[in-house]
Amino acid sequence: MTKQFLLDGQPVPFEDGQTILEAARKAGHYIPSLCWHQDFPPHGSCKLCIVKAAGRHVSACATPAKEGWEVESNTPEMNGERRGLLQMLFVEGNHFCPSCEKSGNCELQALGYEYEMLTPRFRHFFPERPVDASHPDMLLDFNRCIFCELCVRASRDVDGKSVFALTGRGIHKHLTVNAESGRLADTNFSKDDLAARICPVGVILPKGRGFAVPIGERTFDTETIRSKTLKEEES
């Protein structure tokens, strides 16, 4: 007999070693995420996949499912905490959607819509994060970085280049480029790298594309991140 746990009262089957997030999505239930990617080990930094399992808060992406667990995810309490996490992500960086090329295709923004975040609520940090436009094909706008490390992992584990790294601690943590000059142009980074396509927000952007697809006709202008994620899981 297959093992199962209860997600918001619904039985979800799982295999040993599967995380709550993997099993839930496979069974057609949406648990949000920003730093999680099916091709990489869990990172557990964005915390948006937070669920209450057996009464404790855990990251669904990093917690193996257990037989008979009762897991709460799509509840006012958990969604409220997700909204709070999103608000913290928004004030920690400089997220100005109207002037961002990624607007409409941005997962952070799409989750803001999904969880009806109307205000960042907290005091803005307005951190100073200069952009790097040195590379001929790609632009780095660090203002929008959420430290998910997807580019770090993709560049290191798939592209074999280790172009990116996170450095500093706490509020001083930031994304850096692995070159003595610190400039992207002085690395072997290419627009064909996986790291060039994997950013969930608007940090790593191709040059020369801009607003080719107008605001209003973009991915999350026509579809919610919930339905897009579940559709991708099915295919």
Added chain:
Amino acid sequence: MSPAPAPARKLRVATTSLAGCFGCHMSFLDIDEHLFELVELVEFDRSPLTDIKDVGPCDIGLIEGGVCNAENVHVLREFRRHCKTLIALGACAVNGGLPAQRNHLPLSECLREVYQFRPGLENGQIPNDPELPLPLDRVRPIHEVVRVDYFLPGCPPSGPAIWKFLTDLIAGRTPRLAGGLLHYD
């Protein structure tokens, strides 16, 4: 949904633009023929639509734009004092928006760049008339200066979003922008 019963008296509404571009006010006018319904339900106090200069006791205050200078702080506090319900209208009021993108630059550098070093400028100098409000070192969203009751994001929020929000509020419902009406861009 049955139409809301008409309020006993018209609600009084004030609007203003602080560090904004009046785009949100333009979008407000984009509710088009709903304006006729709206004026049956509300009357306007201080607003660019009435040209009344000082805000009086109001039910609803709509604030477009962030807070970039001392006059903005003064006007915003006046609105808070006089409006039962204060609403941040649009991206700049909600998070500072475009004007806040000067926040990582020293203010003196911004002023010198514009008024002293801009190409083609002769005898440039930084304006220093006592009538000019002093700029703040950083542009702030309005919730960092006063308590704000509701937020309506968007650059600008669309006419339908503003209409949905106002009709919810006037009917006594908690305003909700679900689905396609919620946008940050």
